[in-house]
Amino acid sequence: MNALSSAVLRYSPLLILALCWEAAARSGLFSSSSLPPLSAIALAWVDLARSGDLTGNTLASLWRTGAGLGLAIVIGAVLGFAMAFWRGAETALSPVVELFYPLPKSALIPVTALWLGFGDGSKILLICMGCMLPVTMGAFNGALSADRTLLWSARSLGASRLRSMWDVVLPSAVPELLNGIRTALALSFVLLVSSELIVSREGLGYLIGFLGSNGTYESMFAVVLTVAFIGFLADQLFESFVRRILAWRD
């Protein structure tokens, strides 16, 4: 009960914002197409959910983000650790990483569409490519941040060189790696929605574009808020996962 009331208190600014929205929309200061009342948006959301459009497109989008992000995490972490452990990998990869790190990843949307078409493949590839580098950087920097006295301790307690890498460098890298993954998670939603808006026939981004161009603005807002909520939920879930993993940090 206490946790619930503190959560209510914590998110009360959102409630106030929602009330302001409703009041502003009903005041007649804005046209109903540019700012429909929240209540109308809620009704539109229910309609969308009943029709099955929302569920289908949400599942399509979640599959794309999940697959793209999953691949990005696996490949990115392997590359980052390889760069940290093996000088050859660092020499070969660091110029590539330096060049592509600042690239706005949305520039790759037409490229992946050209390669793989309008379907899932191009979105998954885009999200994978776009989200990989923050994970790589996290794994690389995290592995390098391992304290040498921890490695020495492991060795002098009887661990082999390889064993001490596994037991010390990998866990030392986890906090930085998780930071990189969190950045990647946020980035994946940006890439998902923008690519679906531009080159897609399915997904939440596509639905937003479709409803917007049809002039059904209540429904469009409903999908926008759904995307916001999914992003929020994903971040919260990830946060609680991180808290559990890093419980030792206090």
Added chain:
Amino acid sequence: MLLNKQERAGAGVWHEHTSMSGIVVEGLRHLYRPKRGAPVLALEDVTLSVGDQEFIALLGPSGCGKSTLLYLMGGFLPVETGLITMDGAPVAGPGPDRGVVFQHFALFPWKTVLQNVLYGLERQPLARGEREARALAFIKMVGLSGFENNYPSQLSGGMKQRAAIARTLAIDPKALLMDEPFGALDAQTRHLMQTELLAIWRRSPKTVIFVTHDVQEAVYLAERIVVMSARPGRIKEIVTVGLDKADPELTRSSAFAQMSDHVWSLVRDEAIKAQAGVGP
């Protein structure tokens, strides 16, 4: 050569040992190569013989290479010129025969106290129950019973160092290499830990190499004090302490004060030189 003679005479007072047992350092020279800038001569012509179960302090100002010497003995840095042997065998890497305690504890932060102490035991051919019992016994010995499942971040500095000492002692190393282990602790905790270390050493004697820049600490703990000079690190003199460590009034005795004064007079010049940043 003069240092050699002094040092051998000193060793003979306390321990009769063959040249095969204990830790022997011969003609050691070490270049420290920073990532940028020119290499620095960290140690030059260091020759030292530490007897089995002897308690030695390496004393000197910061930058005299005393920690480097310890790391070389630990096998963490490669020996390039000279030789270090442990019981006659050249040191060629870290090993569980030489347990190490670092100034900043070096506990695995993602492991609990118990998991930390178990880490070395898991690398030994022991049954699971035996490992657990041994770990718990050492945790109890250092007074951390009840904190087995705490993470290092939940412990005070003194408790962290106790846990680190338990972790090292649990694998029963022949030698204990300690790098300013009490340097990060407050004065009261430091004094308690010194007393406990002596008690542990008396109960289960081991060869101890104890790096410190604290003269009183060196005189209180060690049988012999290796005073080092700075830049490059050389052995300036080896002092045989010869005080009764079991005497509870030791630190208030005039013999203790005289010995501290003597050692301090040896260290002072080096500390001034080290501060001025010039070699001898």
